[in-house]
Amino acid sequence: MKTEKIDKRQAIIDAAEKLFCETGYEGTSTRQISKESGANMAMINYYFGSKEGVFIEIMNDRIASFGSQLKIINEDKISAIEKLHRVIEGYATRILANPSFHKMMHRELSLSQRPEMYNKIKAAMSQNMQLLEKILTDGQEDGSFREADNRLVIATIMGTITNIIISPQKVMPDSDFDLNVPKDKKIMKDRVVAHLQDLLTVYLTTKK
Amino acid sequence: MKTEKIDKRQAIIDAAEKLFCETGYEGTSTRQISKESGANMAMINYYFGSKEGVFIEIMNDRIASFGSQLKIINEDKISAIEKLHRVIEGYATRILANPSFHKMMHRELSLSQRPEMYNKIKAAMSQNMQLLEKILTDGQEDGSFREADNRLVIATIMGTITNIIISPQKVMPDSDFDLNVPKDKKIMKDRVVAHLQDLLTVYLTTKK
DNA sequence: GGATATTAATCAAACGATTGATTAATTTTG
DNA sequence: CAAAATTAATCAATCGTTTGATTAATATCC
Numbered sequence: 292m293k294t295e296k297i298d299k300r301q302a303i304i305d306a307a308e309k310l311f312c313e314t315g316y317e318g319t320s321t322r323q324i325s326k327e328s329g330a331n332m333a334m335i336n337y338y339f340g341s342k343e344g345v346f347i348e349i350m351n352d353r354i355a356s357f358g359s360q361l362k363i364i365n366e367d368k369i370s371a372i373e374k375l376h377r378v379i380e381g382y383a384t385r386i387l388a389n390p391s392f393h394k395m396m397h398r399e400l401s402l403s404q405r406p407e408m409y410n411k412i413k414a415a416m417s418q419n420m421q422l423l424e425k426i427l428t429d430g431q432e433d434g435s436f437r438e439a440d441n442r443l444v445i446a447t448i449m450g451t452i453t454n455i456i457i458s459p460q461k462v463m464p465d466s467d468f469d470l471n472v473p474k475d476k477k478i479m480k481d482r483v484v485a486h487l488q489d490l491l492t493v494y495l496t497t498k499k
Numbered sequence: 500m501k502t503e504k505i506d507k508r509q510a511i512i513d514a515a516e517k518l519f520c521e522t523g524y525e526g527t528s529t530r531q532i533s534k535e536s537g538a539n540m541a542m543i544n545y546y547f548g549s550k551e552g553v554f555i556e557i558m559n560d561r562i563a564s565f566g567s568q569l570k571i572i573n574e575d576k577i578s579a580i581e582k583l584h585r586v587i588e589g590y591a592t593r594i595l596a597n598p599s600f601h602k603m604m605h606r607e608l609s610l611s612q613r614p615e616m617y618n619k620i621k622a623a624m625s626q627n628m629q630l631l632e633k634i635l636t637d638g639q640e641d642g643s644f645r646e647a648d649n650r651l652v653i654a655t656i657m658g659t660i661t662n663i664i665i666s667p668q669k670v671m672p673d674s675d676f677d678l679n680v681p682k683d684k685k686i687m688k689d690r691v692v693a694h695l696q697d698l699l700t701v702y703l704t705t706k707k
Numbered sequence: 708g709g710a711t712a713t714t715a716a717t718c719a720a721a722c723g724a725t726t727g728a729t730t731a732a733t734t735t736t737g
Numbered sequence: 738c739a740a741a742a743t744t745a746a747t748c749a750a751t752c753g754t755t756t757g758a759t760t761a762a763t764a765t766c767c
Contacts, residue, residue, distance in 0.1 A: 299742085299743085314610070314612065315523070315525060315610055315612075317523060317525035317526045318525045318610070318612065320725075320726065320727080321726080321727055321728080322725085322726085322727090330743085331742095331743060331744055331745080332727090332728085332744095332745095333728085333729075333730090333743075333744075333745090334742080334743070334744090335727090335728090336727080336728060336729075337742080337743085341727075341728080342726095342727060342728090394609045397605075397609065397665065398606050398609055398610070400665060400666060401602045401605065401606055401665050402522070402523055402526070402606070404522065404523075404526065413666070413668075413669075416666075416669070417669075420669065439694075439697075439698075440690065440693070440694045440697075442669065442670045443659065443663070443670060443690065443691060443694040443695075444694075444698075445669070446659050446662040446663050446669065446670060446691075447655055447658070447659045447662075447694075447695075447698065449658075449662055450655070450657075450658030450659040450660070450661055450662030450663075451651065451654050451655045451658040451659070452658070453658055453661070453662060454654040454655075454657055454658030454661060455651070455654050455658075457605065457608060457609050458608060458621070458624075460621075461621075461624070461625075461628065461650065461653070461654065462650045462651060462654060482648065482651065483651060483654075485648070486647075486648045486651040486652075486655075487651075487655075489647075489648075490647075490652075490655065490698070490702050493701065493702045493705050494698050494701045494702050497701050497705045507716080507717085528751075528752065528753080529752080529753055529754080530751085530752085530753090538717085539716095539717055539718055539719080540718095540719095540753090540754085541717075541718070541719090541754085541755080541756090542716080542717070542718090543753090543754090544753085544754060544755075545715095545716075545717085546716095549753075549754080550753065550754090
């Protein structure tokens with residue numbers, strides 16, 4: 292027996308997010324959303340005004356929760372390298388908590404069709420970037436980190452995680468492997484965190 | 500005066516590639532392709548059978564030229580680190596030669612709607628991956644490289660380059676910066692190559 | 708070599724299907 | 738009962754594709 296959705300509005304959001312992740316924004320029709328959510332087609336426009344309205348709502352929700360999770364890692368007690376490790380761990384955790392959405396976000400960023408969305412995503416990401424950049428420069432100023440192209444160091448951290456999200460089978464050739472399965476997700480998270488922490492620790496703390 | 504396209508077939512391919520890159524596959528209509536190429540709509544189906552046929556043709560062309568460029572870097576005379584440097588340089592050069600297409604390829608990979616294409620892209624990438632993996636294991640066997648999570652090292656190289664392709668303004672906040680401008684492209688290429696070579700040299704050759 | 712087939716390329720028009728959106732009527736709720 | 742929620746039916750617009758006809762070039766025949 293199917294669970295009755297009490298809130299059709301939320302049902303639409305859930306269904307739309309699932310479909311947008313799977314088949315993209317353009318590739319998803321309002322009728323699909325209607326069928327998947329169990330709501331009448333007109334409900335989409337009734338609650339969100341338009342198909343794009345649903346999309347914007349989803350992105351805003353996710354981006355909001357994404358930003359609010361940002362912990363204050365700048366406790367003065369811990370070292371720069373320890374801060375870096377925590378940011379990597381936190382970033383990987385957040386991305387891997389919902390790989391499908393992150394893929395969709397990246398597609399949207401890569402297409403940059405909706406300028407409003409594009410700027411929101413950029414703004415959300417820049418929080419992490421600023422935090423990372425500060426950690427790097429602080430470490431460099433107190434001499435614990437080497438000088439580096441910090442923007443590209445950040446691109447390396449984010450790019451590595453995004454890369455394994457988009458093509459995890461490159462890392463895990465096992466055909467059964469599925470990032471949506473909690474167990475597999477944890478395996479991948481631990482592995483990418485270990486790799487990035489190791490890589491950046493060696494790189495940033497090795498004397499020239 | 501506008502240059503007359505002699506080959507309409509090629510005009511369709513050129514127009515479609517431009518539009519697919521800009522607005523995505525689903526976001527591009529056959530009428531847009533027709534208008535942009537100056538060819539009649541029917542010519543699309545006449546030459547390629549379908550809209551998807553055009554897309555597949557474009558991808559096949561690009562992937563073919565992508566694979567054929569793969570140089571034999573395994574000259575025994577040079578060291579593992581030198582080989583690594585050359586692969587990084589070559590990979591960055593190829594990706595930055597056509598950032599728009601690479602973005603489109605990544606979107607396609609991320610959506611994985613067309614399994615045939617998905618496998619082709621994977622196969623094309625795996626050439627680079629195998630070459631990289633061999634260089635890494637060879638270096639590790641002869642003791643010049645440290646032990647590492649090689650698959651993730653590869654993910655780091657590819658992910659870093661992809662990341663700066665998709666959001667170059669994160670690296671270059673200058674609003675004028677445009678990866679399609681040759682000068683800017685060169686600046687970015689040199690920078691990402693220098694960063695990756697530096698990063699991986701330090702990481703792989705530092706004694707534990 | 709001139710008339711006659713044959714072919715490839717191109718076109719405007721139309722096809723049925725699907726798109727996102729809206730209407731007006733109906734049901735549910737408070 | 739009034740407001741909010743939900744429905745089926747319908748809208749114009751656009752989608753990818755197909756059609757039948759036309760042009761221009763090439764090949765074949767006598």
